[in-house]
Amino acid sequence: MLGQKRAIADRFVQAVRSGDWLDRSRLLGYAAILGAFEVGLLLFWILGAHDNLDPTGKPLGTDFISFWSASRLALDGTPTLPYNPEAHAALQASVVGGAEIGYFGFFYPPVFLLICLPLALLPYALSLLTWLVATGTAYAAAIGRLLPRLAPLELAACATFPAILLNIGHGQNGFLSAALFGLGFILLDKRPWLAGALLGCLVFKPQLAVILPFALAFSGRWPAFVATAASATLLSLASWALFGTETWATFLSGLLLAQATLSEGFVEPGKMVSLYAAARLLHAPSWIALTLQIAAALAMIVLLARVARRTTASTLGAISVLATLLATPFALDYDLTLLAIPLALMLAAGREHGFLPWEKMALLLGFVLPLASRPLAMGLGVPIAPLVVVALLALCVARLRPPASS
Known part of the structure; x- marks a missing residue:
């Protein structure tokens, strides 16, 4: 009987492995x-x-109401008010006829206010649709470039990636950040200055850009590094010129509220996918969670220092995305749109060169992670996101090793 159970377990492990x-x-x-x-x-x-x-009584596109209201306030000549919770909340309530919806904060730098500026030129629902179509088209273009040999049915299957639906439901900017990441690394070697200009646009969401300078510097891609810094600086200066010093000062003074959003759990840890959130969900004190997060970020920098020189641009992009998700303390499940980049590259490599042991299972887990992460975290208290991201990162790095000689 024991031998039978062991044989069944071995077959199961082998099936998962292969x-x-x-x-x-x-x-x-x-x-x-x-x-x-x-x-x-x-x-x-x-x-x-x-x-x-x-239908649940939340704003259509939930978080988009923050972006649209920020746009309306800026277009009305009051660009500091998106950082004033009272004024911002009052406008949000007016969009939904005074319904009780809570408050959707605007913690982005004025660079993102620059991107949001045209949104309120359209009525709310039409603006939401336009935003999702425009950013979704850029996202599809980037991922399509990473999967050039897939049949139409296979591309349709990729379009069911649950992070896409999450981003649509939240009206969020995950399509935009993933498109900038993906297109930036696609163009990295062929057109480094344009690639850097695109990557620099991620300054609108700086928590997703923490790893980029290290990836570009350690890989010796200095033209892209310079272009990234220049793009980020020019966008920041443009937002300062348009919205003024007071807007930047108000944004910076509001960072304490943004920090409290993280440390005090104003955003439930179960909705997040970072190591910090996982530790908090497991009841670790904030200082321990932050220490673990800092250690993870340092580990990712060390990893990039070791591997960046021997990667292709596409592999560097995949590793950078995964390292970013492990390094940043503030990432929500809709930010897993970024995972499409390493998943697409790993799928393409596996189809061309054969899949590594455990790789198909890791790809499957990565694909369903946006669907499973929040229910498992909030329903069962089990934060799986960092574990899945670590597994995908380990397999990306494993592809850098030369095959063992026979």
């Missing part, structure tokens, strides 16, 4: 089921909307 059962027909079937669920959910969300509220 991933041979994850063939094309199974994956397309799973994707079709997931896609049908997502389309149904999206239709429920759209058809049940009224007065700029979704």
